[in-house]
Amino acid sequence: MDNVFRAEGSRLIREYDSEKLWIEPWGCNSFRVRATHMACMQPEDWALLPQEVPEVKISIGRESAVITNGKLRAEISAEGKIRFCNYKDEVLLEEYVRNRDNIKTFCSALNIDAREFKPILAGDYELKLRFESDPDEKIYGMGQYQHPFLNIKNCTLELAQRNSQASIPFALSSLGYGFLWNNPAIGTVTFGKNITEWWAKSTRQLDYWITAGDTPAEIEEAYAAVTGKVPMMPEYGMGFWQCKLRYQTQEELLSVAREYKRRKLPISVIVIDFFHWEKQGDWKFDELYWPDPEGMVRELKEMGIELMVSVWPTVDKTSDNYTEMLRKGYLVRTDRGIRTTMDFLGDTVFFDATNPGARDFVWNCAKKNYYDKGIKVFWLDEAEPEYSIYDFDNYRYHMGSNIQVGNIYPLMYAKTFYDGMKAEGQEGIINLLRCAWAGSQRYGALVWSGDIDSSFEALGTQLKAGLNMGMAGIPWWTTDIGGFHGGDPNDENFRECIIRWFEYGAFCPVFRLHGDRVPAKAPLSSTGGGMCWSGAPNEVWSYGEEAYEIFKKYMFIREKLKPYVKVLMQAAHDRGTPPMRPLFYDFPEDGETWNVEDQYMFGPDILVAPILEHRQRSREVYLPRETQWTDANTGRVFEGGQWIKCDAPLDTLPVFVREAAGIDLDTFK
Numbered sequence: 091m092d093n094v095f096r097a098e099g100s101r102l103i104r105e106y107d108s109e110k111l112w113i114e115p116w117g118c119n120s121f122r123v124r125a126t127h128m129a130c131m132q133p134e135d136w137a138l139l140p141q142e143v144p145e146v147k148i149s150i151g152r153e154s155a156v157i158t159n160g161k162l163r164a165e166i167s168a169e170g171k172i173r174f175c176n177y178k179d180e181v182l183l184e185e186y187v188r189n190r191d192n193i194k195t196f197c198s199a200l201n202i203d204a205r206e207f208k209p210i211l212a213g214d215y216e217l218k219l220r221f222e223s224d225p226d227e228k229i230y231g232m233g234q235y236q237h238p239f240l241n242i243k244n245c246t247l248e249l250a251q252r253n254s255q256a257s258i259p260f261a262l263s264s265l266g267y268g269f270l271w272n273n274p275a276i277g278t279v280t281f282g283k284n285i286t287e288w289w290a291k292s293t294r295q296l297d298y299w300i301t302a303g304d305t306p307a308e309i310e311e312a313y314a315a316v317t318g319k320v321p322m323m324p325e326y327g328m329g330f331w332q333c334k335l336r337y338q339t340q341e342e343l344l345s346v347a348r349e350y351k352r353r354k355l356p357i358s359v360i361v362i363d364f365f366h367w368e369k370q371g372d373w374k375f376d377e378l379y380w381p382d383p384e385g386m387v388r389e390l391k392e393m394g395i396e397l398m399v400s401v402w403p404t405v406d407k408t409s410d411n412y413t414e415m416l417r418k419g420y421l422v423r424t425d426r427g428i429r430t431t432m433d434f435l436g437d438t439v440f441f442d443a444t445n446p447g448a449r450d451f452v453w454n455c456a457k458k459n460y461y462d463k464g465i466k467v468f469w470l471d472e473a474e475p476e477y478s479i480y481d482f483d484n485y486r487y488h489m490g491s492n493i494q495v496g497n498i499y500p501l502m503y504a505k506t507f508y509d510g511m512k513a514e515g516q517e518g519i520i521n522l523l524r525c526a527w528a529g530s531q532r533y534g535a536l537v538w539s540g541d542i543d544s545s546f547e548a549l550g551t552q553l554k555a556g557l558n559m560g561m562a563g564i565p566w567w568t569t570d571i572g573g574f575h576g577g578d579p580n581d582e583n584f585r586e587c588i589i590r591w592f593e594y595g596a597f598c599p600v601f602r603l604h605g606d607r608v609p610a611k612a613p614l615s616s617t618g619g620g621m622c623w624s625g626a627p628n629e630v631w632s633y634g635e636e637a638y639e640i641f642k643k644y645m646f647i648r649e650k651l652k653p654y655v656k657v658l659m660q661a662a663h664d665r666g667t668p669p670m671r672p673l674f675y676d677f678p679e680d681g682e683t684w685n686v687e688d689q690y691m692f693g694p695d696i697l698v699a700p701i702l703e704h705r706q707r708s709r710e711v712y713l714p715r716e717t718q719w720t721d722a723n724t725g726r727v728f729e730g731g732q733w734i735k736c737d738a739p740l741d742t743l744p745v746f747v748r749e750a751a752g753i754d755l756d757t758f759k
Contacts, residue, residue, distance in 0.1 A: 095155040097148045102157040117141045117316045119160040119302050126295035127207050136272045137317050137528035162302040176302045182267040186220035217293050221286040227265050229281050231561035233258030240554045240687040249277040251474035254540025256525045258562040268309040270299040274498035276482045292493040306675045313563050314666020318532025320565050323659040324518035326396040328652050329358030330645050331602035334628035336363035340380045351393050356649040361398045365622035370438050371405030374459035376619025387464035400469040404438035420448035423486040432478050440475045443502035445488035453510035473500040473525040500525035504533035536566040544573030549591050550702040560668030568600035578608050579632045589640050593743035594700040596644040597692045599669045640741045650757045658693045677714035686712050695751035699744040711736045718749035722758040
């Protein structure tokens with residue numbers, strides 16, 4: 091009988107019936123695994139970048155085959171079951187098989203295979219991949235979900251993009267491995283107590299990447315090496331960003347910038363939000379309200395402020411560009427019904443970011459109307475994209491159906507502007523997006539957590555979301571400080587919420603104030619750039635004198651921390667290290683750090699313990715062992731490896747500095 095295994099260079103191949111299975115090295119201590127029932131393996135690399143081929147060992151027998159790449163070993167039985175082990179012979183992950191044929195593992199009448207390709211009539215395949223589950227395992231990453239869990243073991247997650255949900259299918263396990271589901275199809279993953287199951291609703295092949303590491307940092311850096319790293323953040327990105335929904339005129343925006351400077355407050359970026367245009371898809375200013383963009387940019391730069399401008403991917407059917415984009419196939423299609431993908435203040439269709447021609451077209455419009463006028467940073471909003479109705483099976487792209495490739499849209503949207511800006515010779519590219527997929531970081535994507543509620547509950551959820559985004563390989567992350575929906579600057583309860591959020595925001599990768607405050611301000615007109623309403627004031631002086639003094643304190647703390655933040659951003663650029671991360675990232679040997687979900691490290695030396703509840707004025711804080719910690723607010727020194735109670739009056743965020751960090755405590759005053 092012919093052997094089902096063979097080696098082809100560094101690739102181990104198993105062929106049985108219609109299935110082709112490849113296991114090959116992809117970076118250090120890592121494998122890429124692909125399987126298909128198509129005539130040949132599909133060529134797309136999706137999130138993965140080409141890698142130099144490391145030296146591997148392949149051993150083929152009649153009953154099994156083994157491939158070893160550094161610290162990771164893959165074993166596959168003749169029946170096709172795969173097991174991954176580390177160099178200590180510890181099982182990291184193994185496929186879940188329950189059938190009569192696999193006698194050496196489980197003899198079962200259940201007849202469940204690990205890799206299930208279920209044909210779709212006259213189409214491709216529904217795919218399920220199953221692994222055994224360790225009930226004690228902890229799992230982190232996977233992007234941003236609006237739930238209160240940092241450890242996502244025992245969670246089911248939708249693999250789909252929505253407003254405030256960014257599905258980035260990379261998971262980091264406490265067992266010592268990282269796993270990327272390298273497939274942009276719509277689906278789900280269940281990290282169950284009894285089984286781990288990945289599901290794609292429609293696809294052509296299975297594709298995943300797995301790595302082994304002794305520490306979370308080693309795993310995270312291996313993932314960044316194969317999916318890409320962020321550029322070096324420009325200096326202006328590290329300071330304070332002022333934003334609101336929405337400055338209605340050029341003069342209003344300039345008056346706010348001038349007031350920040352009059353008050354001698356540190357500010358790095360100010361933002362022009364949506365509907366500064368005449369129609370969606372024009373990608374240019376309405377000159378009635380924004381008459382002199384070049385002069386505006388020039389005045390802001392003289393004040394040391396960078397201007398960011400919002401761009402939407404929507405194209406109004408009555409806009410100047412719609413007819414040409416339709417003719418050239420540059421718009422998202424619908425498989426049924428009327429071709430409208432979003433109906434917010436217009437009948438619009440998203441441009442197809444998976445189409446190279448569409449990307450060039452949109453960038454050329456933005457270059458002519460924004461970039462050439464001096465605007466070098468963009469807010470790429472609606473990046474999911476945010477369909478008015480999330481019927482994922484109804485939309486079709488240049489690259490394929492939304493069901494098969496839809497999760498890659500935000501990555502391609504980021505690539506649209508990154509490639510254009512790079513071609514102009516710009517370095518340090520950073521653009522703000524509301525969504526991301528695996529690899530978005532390499533295109534300068536700064537992700538924020540979407541249109542969230544203005545509440546303490548939402549603040550607590552964003553803390554977990556931001557940490558898991560970092561674990562999913564997105565180092566640049568931020569929130570709307572104070573939340574997006576609602577929040578009255580004159581409401582004492584909301585003032586407390588935004589104060590606590592602002593304190594936390596000063597220790598996020600990007601420090602950015604934004605929100606749609608109430609009561610709303612009426613539109614200026616019924617057409618063009620005047621047709622959209624504005625929110626109430628959202629500047630740091632808008633919340634009363636007590637709040638203002640606290641905001642000012644933390645603005646100057648952030649300003650004094652900029653040299654430290656620059657070091658963190660260099661590490662993100664060089665190694666993929668997230669600036670904010672769970673305690674276990676820096677202290678993996680301290681078992682208690684894996685249980686703490688409401689504190690984090692801001693770089694290697696600053697521990698932050700946010701206040702997440704209304705009227706809370708103290709909290710318990712865990713200080714990791716094997717070092718001493720100094721309370722940045724009081725100067726008291728504590729031994730690590732203990733819980734302490736920490737006072738937290740309204741103007742004080744509990745912050746601790748690691749022993750011998752070299753950070754001047756006056757920074758926090």
